[in-house]
Amino acid sequence: MKFNYNMPTKILFGPGKLNSLKKEKLPGKKALIVISAGNSMKSNGYLDRVIEILNSKGIKAVIFDQILPNPVKAHVMEGAKIAVREECDFVIGLGGGSSIDSAKSIAVMAKNPGDYWDYISGGTGKGKPVENGALPVVAITTTAGTGTEADPWTVITKEDTKEKIGFGNADTFPVLSVVDPELMLTVPKKLTAYQGFDAFFHATEGYIAKIANPFSDLYALKSIELIARYLPRAVKDGNDLEARTQVALANTLSGFVESTSSCTSEHSMEHALSAYYPDLPHGAGLIMLSEAYYTFFASKVPERFISMAEAMGVNVDLLPENERPMAFVQALVKLQQDCEVDGLKMSDYGIKREEITLLADHARETMGGLFTVDPYSLSLEETTEIMKNAYK
Structure with missing residues (x-):
């Protein structure tokens, strides 16, 4: 009976809730939208819908579409580099757990120096503290699998050593999550x-x-x-x-x-x-x-x-x-x-x-x-x- 409770994410839940994003105050003026390397976010129109909502709010967007089903460190580092170069001030994870997890990790590396594995505990990770926090993350989930829209955790694989390790802290909770089951109707x-x-x-x-x-x-x-x-x-x-x-x-x-x-x-x-x-x-x-x-x-x-x-x-x-x-x-x-x-x-x-x-x-x-x-x-x-x- 001794525990801490911290769940700071605002969640918009229910069919059609993606449309409610129009009414929400988003945490920046330029978003890095992180999606998978597959075609589903584009072919189903989900990416266009998100971009349209951002445009209606005067928010610019940069797309990073390289994420694998089991996301890897190289793409975290690449995404963070793009976020810094493009001066993005928040990150949107759009898709399944791999895209949202990657968005969280990219958000960390866009504000902290070195290599992502410097901050990982376990395996060959160095376990350094994340001193600069993370960019705000907005999660828009199109699958029902990981719960990553409602927790701080992200799982990334270091390819060369085959280490797949979870990571997270108070800064990697999404500030806002959209759980719209209508976006899940196309999942095979x-x-x-x-x-x-x-x-x-x-x-x-x-x-x-x-x-x-x-x-x-x-x-x-x-x-x-x-x-x-x-x-x-x-x-x-x-x-x-x-x-x-x-x-x-x-x-x-x-x-x-x-x-x-x-x-x-x-x-x-x-x-x-x-x-x-x-x-x-x-x-x-x-x-x-x-x-x-x-x-x-x-x-x-x-x-x-x-x-x-x-x-x-x-x-x-x-x-x-x-x-x-x-x-x-x-x-x-x-x-x-x-x-x-x-x-x-x-x-x-x-x-x-x-x-x-x-x-x-x-x-x-x-x-x-x-x-x-x-x-x-x-x-x-x-x-x-x-x-x-x-x-x-």
Whole structure:
């Protein structure tokens, strides 16, 4: 019952809310708009809509469109250089978690000297303090996956050392976020599922983390409930606006969880996988790990697992007491089946079983901090065991 609460982001939530940006006071006069290297922000008209809103407010814009699905340090540094050169005074992240995460990191490097990895803790990062803060960030999310619109965190990969590490501080909270489910109607079926499970695991990890608190618990259980109920609908019919809206709400709630609690070692393990194999979507990697991961932890914090099962709609009172914690894992597997992602295999992305020990060690070396908030302290051998059990 000792915790801090700080969630300073103003959030505009709901269908059609992008239009409300016209009425908001934005934090500058020239924006660097950060989008992915793909074509979706342009082809769907989202970029043009944002530029039109900025123009109506007398705000200039510069476009940086290089961001990869697993964003990399080189693009953070390139984007920051452009922001400084063009004298941008705020950054807009438009798109999914990779674009918004990159916008946050670019905002830091536009105001601080040196290399981005100078400020990273873990791995080869130097852990220097961020003395000059960051440019203000506006997040406009077009996916429901990371909750990054409602937390300070950003995940970037250092390409040469294959280190994928999270970072954030009070200055990297977006000052304003737009969560408009109408912008999510165009997300393909598979990505809807992968992103939805990423949000789900932010909530479940935050709920079992040993730094969980009453605020994070409220957000986590509601997020779990909404994803269990509505993600299969959103996957089945991408135009189901009610389902999209409820999953978007769950995603934003999972961002609140990440602002008040923490991910656990499941995310560290996945970051190792997708750092070495960047074609692996983050949410897909988490799905691959999840059954083995939560099976291992079910006996460590059984009451928490029972509560998560109940949030997913399981009537645990009908089960013998010793089976109740694993009811969550069974419900998780059923949810993956309903979303048609239960057949994912690490081997399909080129990951080899003999690499698992290396990847487990890499997870602990680069993002060891998340292991410290696990409800049980994993050894390297146990980390390796979980990842091997998840391997297909």
